[in-house]
Amino acid sequence: MSLNIYGTQLDSRLLIGSALYPSPQVMKQAILASGSKVVTLSLKRQNPNEQSGQQIWTYIQDIISETNGYLLPNTAGCKTAKEAVTLAKMSREIFQTDWIKLEVIGDDYNLQPDPIELLQATEQLITDGFKVLPYCTDDLVLCQRLYDLGCEVIMPWASPIGTGKGLMNPYNLETIRLRLPDATLILDAGIGKPSDACLAMEMGYDGVLLNSAVALADNPTLMAKAFAQALQAGEQGYVAGIMQQRQTAHPSTPTLDTPFWHQN
Amino acid sequence: MNIHINGQAYPISQAEGINVSAALTFHFETPQQSTFAVALNGDFVGKADYDTTLVKSGDSLDVLQPIQGG
Numbered sequence: 001m002s003l004n005i006y007g008t009q010l011d012s013r014l015l016i017g018s019a020l021y022p023s024p025q026v027m028k029q030a031i032l033a034s035g036s037k038v039v040t041l042s043l044k045r046q047n048p049n050e051q052s053g054q055q056i057w058t059y060i061q062d063i064i065s066e067t068n069g070y071l072l073p074n075t076a077g078c079k080t081a082k083e084a085v086t087l088a089k090m091s092r093e094i095f096q097t098d099w100i101k102l103e104v105i106g107d108d109y110n111l112q113p114d115p116i117e118l119l120q121a122t123e124q125l126i127t128d129g130f131k132v133l134p135y136c137t138d139d140l141v142l143c144q145r146l147y148d149l150g151c152e153v154i155m156p157w158a159s160p161i162g163t164g165k166g167l168m169n170p171y172n173l174e175t176i177r178l179r180l181p182d183a184t185l186i187l188d189a190g191i192g193k194p195s196d197a198c199l200a201m202e203m204g205y206d207g208v209l210l211n212s213a214v215a216l217a218d219n220p221t222l223m224a225k226a227f228a229q230a231l232q233a234g235e236q237g238y239v240a241g242i243m244q245q246r247q248t249a250h251p252s253t254p255t256l257d258t259p260f261w262h263q264n
Numbered sequence: 265m266n267i268h269i270n271g272q273a274y275p276i277s278q279a280e281g282i283n284v285s286a287a288l289t290f291h292f293e294t295p296q297q298s299t300f301a302v303a304l305n306g307d308f309v310g311k312a313d314y315d316t317t318l319v320k321s322g323d324s325l326d327v328l329q330p331i332q333g334g
Contacts, residue, residue, distance in 0.1 A: 017334030027332070042333025043301065045270045045326065048292050057299060057330040074333050082306065089308035090301035090328055161334070211334030 001235060003207045004184050005099070006131040006152050008070070010037045013201070013231050015072065015186065017211025021220060024059045030214050034224035037069040040101055040209070042076050043090055072133065074101040079114070081121035088125055100125060101155070101188075101209075102134045110160040115142045119149065126150045135188050138172035140179055147183050154183050155209060158200070159190030162212045166196040170203070177204045194223075194230035201234025202242060265321035281320035284309055291327050300329045 002009040015038040021027035031039060041060055046053045064071060073091035078084040081104060088100045104121055106114025113136050125132050126149055134146050138156040146154050156176055159165035167173060168190070177185055187200040188209040197208045208231060217223035266273040267287060274290045276282055284302060288295040302309045303326040309317050319325055 018332040019334045020332075040333050042331050043328040044331045046329045046331065048298065048327075053329050053331050054299070056332050060330070060332075076333055086303050086306055086308050087328075089310075090303060093308075093310060094299060094301045094330060 001239070004152075005038070005070075005133075010070075012037050012228070013207040013235060014197075014228055015040065015188075015207060015209035016214065016224070017209070018056065018060055019211055020215035024056055026220055027056075027215070028059050028063055030220035030224040031063050032066065033221045033228075034214065035228045037067055038072050038209075039063055039069060040072045040074050040211070041095075042074050043087060043094065044077075070099065071095045071097055072099050072101050073097065074135075075103045075121075078104050078121075079106070079117070080104065081117045081124065084117070084121040085124050085128075088121075088130060089128070092130070098129055099131050099133060102132050111162075112160065113137055113157075115139065118142075119145055122146055122149050122151060133186070138169050138176065140172065140175050143176050143180060143183075147180055152184055153186060154180065155186045155188035157189040158187050158196060161189045163190050164192030164213060164216075165190050166192050167199055170199070173200070173205070174203050194226045197227055198230040198234035198237075201231050202237050204238050207231075267319050267321065268324045270325075270327055276319075276321065279321075281318035281323070284314040284317045284319060284325070287319045287325055288314070288327065291325075298329065300327050302327055 002011055003013045012035045014034055014036040016031055016034050016036040017040045018027055073095050075084040075087045078087055084104045102121055104114050104117040105111050118134055122132050122134055132151050133153045133155055134151055135155050136142055143154050159168040184206045186207040186209050187205050191197055191210040191213050200208055214220050214223045265276050267276055269291045292298050305324055
């Protein structure tokens, strides 16, 4: 089973961020341990005499080379469609990819995406040849609009970025899956535990994008492995077909030939 | 007359402005050895246009480089 990103088939359903790790070395170990083939990164102003950015970039290039993986640049920090479009174009030139994780933030408190600016940016970028992976809220109609614009991949949040609160609104996420059966759905942001990722996969989601849950673990490398296994378990559970919940108890042990003291 | 690169002011004497390639030498000692992309007043400028795009007094150049991200 593979993850389909605009026709590119990937043998891991985990997409992973490159931020917040204790060191570049730990970042590399954790990402390699995750088995992920997609690594997110960003662009920022930097002091030209400061080498840390270049060092991180070198590490990420090494990871992509070792895994035959893919870069997924983001537009973190953008608050308008114009900013996001400009940053996407800058990213395309540097990273030589037309994939863009489109983030347009509408509120500083919970970093909630701005749906209006997101749609505007998506439309412009698709017209300009980008393959847009929009980070959005778990709003069904917004996801439908993004899909109608041409987004083959849609990435609703589980909960606000970096909170680790997990799936705030499973009903909304299940409904998006139900109503957009042909979209590649990747749960993005707010994942805290491996079981959160497993739950998303049990819902039929195609993948999970996370960063803080691995980077901020006491042992990021071990946590990366745990997430990889959680995604596999959830996917296999979904494919196997999960039993329907029932309102009443049903004995799992056969009642035929129950011992005599129950037969009064 | 000043131009701004990543928020820092740099004086220029040419009234007609200077091209992006020249402006970048204020920011980098050796631009060709760095990984970056440029926006002028919020609009992307591709590398192919560095020599023909003018940065004039009051203009703002953003020079962005890769960093980690989620």
